[in-house]
Amino acid sequence: MKNPFRFFLMALAAQALFSCSSSTTQSSQKDSISVNTTAGRDTSQVNKEKQPASAQEILSRKQVPILCYHRIREIQMPSKSSMGYEVTLAQFKAQMKVLADSGYHSITPNQYYDYLVYGSALPEKPVMITYDDTREEHYTIAKPEMEKYGFKGVFYIMTISINRPNYMSKEQIKQLSDDGHIVASHSWDHKRVDRLQGNDWMEQFDKPKKQLEEITGKPIEYFAYPFGIWSQDAIPEIKKRGYKMSYILSTKRDSLEPLHTARRMIVSPEWTPQGMVRVMKSTFR
Numbered sequence: 001m002k003n004p005f006r007f008f009l010m011a012l013a014a015q016a017l018f019s020c021s022s023s024t025t026q027s028s029q030k031d032s033i034s035v036n037t038t039a040g041r042d043t044s045q046v047n048k049e050k051q052p053a054s055a056q057e058i059l060s061r062k063q064v065p066i067l068c069y070h071r072i073r074e075i076q077m078p079s080k081s082s083m084g085y086e087v088t089l090a091q092f093k094a095q096m097k098v099l100a101d102s103g104y105h106s107i108t109p110n111q112y113y114d115y116l117v118y119g120s121a122l123p124e125k126p127v128m129i130t131y132d133d134t135r136e137e138h139y140t141i142a143k144p145e146m147e148k149y150g151f152k153g154v155f156y157i158m159t160i161s162i163n164r165p166n167y168m169s170k171e172q173i174k175q176l177s178d179d180g181h182i183v184a185s186h187s188w189d190h191k192r193v194d195r196l197q198g199n200d201w202m203e204q205f206d207k208p209k210k211q212l213e214e215i216t217g218k219p220i221e222y223f224a225y226p227f228g229i230w231s232q233d234a235i236p237e238i239k240k241r242g243y244k245m246s247y248i249l250s251t252k253r254d255s256l257e258p259l260h261t262a263r264r265m266i267v268s269p270e271w272t273p274q275g276m277v278r279v280m281k282s283t284f285r
């Protein structure tokens with residue numbers, strides 16, 4: 001069993017390099033982020049009194065910029081083999097700093113959901129900071145760097161890699177959750193959801209959710225599609241397993257299922273810190 005598994009890990013590593021492919025398209029719908037009278041009240045109580053928004057209403061609300069990180073390296077790699085899916089430690093530090101200096105506040109998926117579905121208020125200049133693929137440096141580098149500024153991150157875990165070399169351990173994932181960061185699902189082994197069938201739904205959606213709930217002791221309610229690729233067939237399977245929202249990358253949101261095609265953007269190593277802020281503003285309208 002040893003060799004096949006090693007082969008699998010190599011395949012996984014190769015796949016991770018190409019994770020979450022994206023193209024840049026922009027939604028044309030816009031509105032200002034609402035600041036409503038429910039701010040400060042218990043949102044769960046407020047929301048019970050409200051009707052959930054229609055897809056059309058959700059699409060009309062201004063999107064929150066959502067950053068997506070994969071690898072964070074100590075030093076720049078000489079080749080471009082990673083195709084932009086990594087930033088250096090120095091770049092990452094500068095990016096967190098520019099967010100803080102520009103007055104951004106990190107929000108959680110629950111806050112985004114309550115805003116989109118119930119119109120709940122968000123802090124001024126909201127941003128969501130997300131990490132895919134369970135990398136160990138998300139714990140060792142990203143977590144302390146974000147915490148300097150009071151930011152909370154969202155960590156999308158592919159559960160097959162837990163406890164493997166260079167990936168996070170169960171204990172690290174639990175600590176993220178205990179410290180107020182959000183743990184979410186990125187499938188079991190990073191298969192494209194448009195190729196799933198039969199028992200795959202259970203393997204890719206149910207099992208990781210249950211495993212992460214056991215580790216964190218909290219409900220796992222958010223999913224990020226491997227490679228950012230979604231499908232119409234996958235959405236009902238995801239919904240019936242208790243996920244409230246699912247995240248794509250830079251492709252267009254679906255007009256009927258905006259909650260399960262929520263947009264993010266991969267942070268490019270080509271951007272300056274200020275450039276990143278400009279792209280955030282132009283991409284999420």
Ligand SMILES: [Zn+2]
Pocket residue numbers: 019020132133186190226227
């Ligand atoms: Zn991924």
